[in-house]
Amino acid sequence: MFDDFNLIQNLINALQWGSFYALIALGYTMVYGVLVLINFAHGDVFMVGAYIAFFVASFVLSVLGLPGWAAFIITIPATMILTSMVGVSLERIAYRPLRRKGAHRLYVVITALMCGLILEHANLAIFGASRKAFPPLIEEHVYHLGGVTFTNLKIIVICAAIMSFLTLQWIVTKTKVGMAMRAISYDKFAVPLMGIPIDQIIVTTFILGSGFAGLAGVLFAMSYPILEPYMGALIGWKAFIAAVVGGIGDIRGAFLGGFLLGAVEILVVAFFPSSYRDLIAFSVLLVILSLKPTGLFGIAKTTKI
Amino acid sequence: MKKRLLTALISCSAIVLAGTAMAADTIKIGFNIPMTGDIPKVGEASKFSAEMLKEDINGAGGLEVGGKKYMLEFIYEDNEAKAESAVTTALKLIEKDEVLAMIGPNSSKQAVPAGQVANDNETVMVTPWSTNPDTTLDRPWVFRAAFLDPFQGPVAVNFAVKTFNAKTSAVLYDLENDYSKGLAEIFKNVFEEKMGAGSVVAFESHGTKDQDFSAQLTKIVAANPDFIFLPDNYNQVALIVKQAHQQGFKGQFMGSDAWGSSELMTLCGDDCKGLYFSTHYAAAGATGATKEFIDRYTEKYGYTPDDVAALTWDATRIVLKAVQDTGGLSGKLRKDRKAVREAMAAIPSFDGITGGMKFDEQGDPIKCAVVVKISNEGTFEFAESVCPE
Numbered sequence: 150m151f152d153d154f155n156l157i158q159n160l161i162n163a164l165q166w167g168s169f170y171a172l173i174a175l176g177y178t179m180v181y182g183v184l185v186l187i188n189f190a191h192g193d194v195f196m197v198g199a200y201i202a203f204f205v206a207s208f209v210l211s212v213l214g215l216p217g218w219a220a221f222i223i224t225i226p227a228t229m230i231l232t233s234m235v236g237v238s239l240e241r242i243a244y245r246p247l248r249r250k251g252a253h254r255l256y257v258v259i260t261a262l263m264c265g266l267i268l269e270h271a272n273l274a275i276f277g278a279s280r281k282a283f284p285p286l287i288e289e290h291v292y293h294l295g296g297v298t299f300t301n302l303k304i305i306v307i308c309a310a311i312m313s314f315l316t317l318q319w320i321v322t323k324t325k326v327g328m329a330m331r332a333i334s335y336d337k338f339a340v341p342l343m344g345i346p347i348d349q350i351i352v353t354t355f356i357l358g359s360g361f362a363g364l365a366g367v368l369f370a371m372s373y374p375i376l377e378p379y380m381g382a383l384i385g386w387k388a389f390i391a392a393v394v395g396g397i398g399d400i401r402g403a404f405l406g407g408f409l410l411g412a413v414e415i416l417v418v419a420f421f422p423s424s425y426r427d428l429i430a431f432s433v434l435l436v437i438l439s440l441k442p443t444g445l446f447g448i449a450k451t452t453k454i
Numbered sequence: 455m456k457k458r459l460l461t462a463l464i465s466c467s468a469i470v471l472a473g474t475a476m477a478a479d480t481i482k483i484g485f486n487i488p489m490t491g492d493i494p495k496v497g498e499a500s501k502f503s504a505e506m507l508k509e510d511i512n513g514a515g516g517l518e519v520g521g522k523k524y525m526l527e528f529i530y531e532d533n534e535a536k537a538e539s540a541v542t543t544a545l546k547l548i549e550k551d552e553v554l555a556m557i558g559p560n561s562s563k564q565a566v567p568a569g570q571v572a573n574d575n576e577t578v579m580v581t582p583w584s585t586n587p588d589t590t591l592d593r594p595w596v597f598r599a600a601f602l603d604p605f606q607g608p609v610a611v612n613f614a615v616k617t618f619n620a621k622t623s624a625v626l627y628d629l630e631n632d633y634s635k636g637l638a639e640i641f642k643n644v645f646e647e648k649m650g651a652g653s654v655v656a657f658e659s660h661g662t663k664d665q666d667f668s669a670q671l672t673k674i675v676a677a678n679p680d681f682i683f684l685p686d687n688y689n690q691v692a693l694i695v696k697q698a699h700q701q702g703f704k705g706q707f708m709g710s711d712a713w714g715s716s717e718l719m720t721l722c723g724d725d726c727k728g729l730y731f732s733t734h735y736a737a738a739g740a741t742g743a744t745k746e747f748i749d750r751y752t753e754k755y756g757y758t759p760d761d762v763a764a765l766t767w768d769a770t771r772i773v774l775k776a777v778q779d780t781g782g783l784s785g786k787l788r789k790d791r792k793a794v795r796e797a798m799a800a801i802p803s804f805d806g807i808t809g810g811m812k813f814d815e816q817g818d819p820i821k822c823a824v825v826v827k828i829s830n831e832g833t834f835e836f837a838e839s840v841c842p843e
């Protein structure tokens with residue numbers, strides 16, 4: 150029953166599913182890398198991204214009356230920009246005041262959790278509990294290659310995830326902004342003395358992280374076209390686990406961790422009864438973490454007290 | 455000063471007395487329904503249907519019980535489609551709101567635990583939509599308006615074998631949902647009994663919050679079944695059917711009554727057209743009282759009522775009939791609740807808009823099921839009716 154085609158088919162499934170984890174995990178890891186803050190609202194920023202995509206796409210399709218491909222081209226950048234504004238607002242309203250007052254990290258993490266819940270419940274209160282059906286933007290084609298079946302959408306998703314990773318990796322390692330980010334993560338107190346505008350760099354981090362969450366939102370809504378207010382909670386949570394397994398703070402780690410979690414979840418179902426999925430998947434991750442507690446790419450840091 | 459205090463005291467007690475006197479003229483019924491969470495449309499349908507019934511009765515001057523008219527007061531509480539919230543909601547309705555009887559929860563996932571609470575606290579509970587046997591099993595205070603899964607399972611098997619000419623099948627179900635899991639297991643047993651061991655070629659599960667089913671569907675498609683049995687809630691049905699088509703599956707699906715929400719077609723669109731599922735009633739082509747209900751509901755709320763709306767209507771009417779059958783309320787809650795239970799158990803048969811029903815000793819109705827086909831216009835068309843032998 151499990152011939153080669155099935156394995157390839159499952160690898161494609163895993164790449165698609167892992168792409169979403171990877172795109173969301175990138176946001177967690179960037180904010181953590183710069184601020185040492187676990188931004189638990191990030192999964193809900195992703196959910197907001199999917200909703201923004203829904204409204205932008207509906208607007209372009211019905212009010213402007215443009216065809217699907219045009220809506221696709223407009224929706225992606227519009228959603229990324231609007232979602233990054235949501236992320237930046239969170240930073241300005243919730244995190245920055247706490248940082249100014251020198252609050253302990255624990256309080257900021259709790260604030261992030263609360264922000265996530267506020268986003269979820271604001272959505273529930275404003276748009277109601279009914280699910281939204283995302284309009285189809287591009288015509289889906291099903292391709293058969295040997296015994297393997299895939300759609301053009303799957304290819305788009307996987308390519309988008311890989312390109313996002315390469316872009317972010319380039320920004321962080323090759324540009325001045327990226328150098329500043331790494332510097333802040335290295336020593337938050339010395340960096341302002343060197344004339345680096347720390348707030349601007351932090352805002353840039355949030356723009357990038359939330360922007361890619363917005364991209365994940367658009368692609369997710371196209372692949373799984375049913376939106377609901379709690380859709381970001383579980384996937385955000387798992388993406389966080391993916392980021393930690395990859396080594397939180399490292400972009401390569403988030404990317405690989407996302408694909409690793411996607412692959413483990415899909416392959417467990419492929420080779421074991423599907424009722425054991427989460428049990429086996431998370432046991433595997435636990436083993437990885439106990440062998441390498443800092444994650445695949447993490448470096449052990451000593452905390453100064 | 456003293457006099458003024460006395461006046462105040464007297465007027466206060468007068469208000470309190472007037473309050474109790476007024477409360478005696480109303481009958482409170484609690485609704486334990488999912489208005490948010492996974493299946494909000496189910497709660498909405500229940501509430502809309504109950505509101506319509508309440509307006510009818512209160513508009514006509516109230517419900518007559520033992521020669522006295524009572525106004526109805528319906529209390530809607532949200533159980534968020536969660537088992538634990540359904541339990542606290544039931545307790546709140548029983549203890550704080552002091553309702554005479556309860557309608558709901560709708561899904562078995564919530565109705566099974568909430569039924570325990572109702573039974574322990576000696577309050578009548580009627581679930582409109584729950585089909586899992588455990589909801590009413592050995593619980594004299596719990597009743598239902600829907601048929602049971604041990605009946606629904608064989609209906610699906612027989613229909614699929616006959617209509618699709620199927621020799622093999624695959625099952626995909628929700629592991630976290632009592633209803634889905636129970637029905638999937640019943641289906642598997644009945645199908646294998648009929649078509650031989652191993653004829654269920656894939657038996658896969660997923661979680662309630664899952665959005666990606668590609669791994670399970672790859673396995674199912676590789677096993678090449680004649681059809682997929684999918685006892686899942688409508689929101690997941692929409693995703694699963696779409697993804698199965700993306701994985702290249704071209705065969706049929708057979709669904710269960712949890713498909714029958716008016717929201718199914720909004721979410722699923724073209725992918726679900728031409729599929730079949732077993733349910734409680736078919737809105738397209740209904741006659742008599744059923745048609746009258748459908749027409750009024752459609753006019754009032756702007757969409758065709760689904761089976762939950764119709765079953766809530768029936769369930770509420772059964773409870774109100776039992777209240778009338780008590781022959782008069784004493785105003786003492788425990789005594790009245792007991793009287794309602796006795797009257798419920800004594801109802802021999804009931805002619806509802808989802809068909810006639812007789813109640814057995816477990817409080818379960820014996821009634822027919824229908825199989826509907828989703829037409830190209832997205833309506834649920836009658837295909838076949840199956841009655842218990």
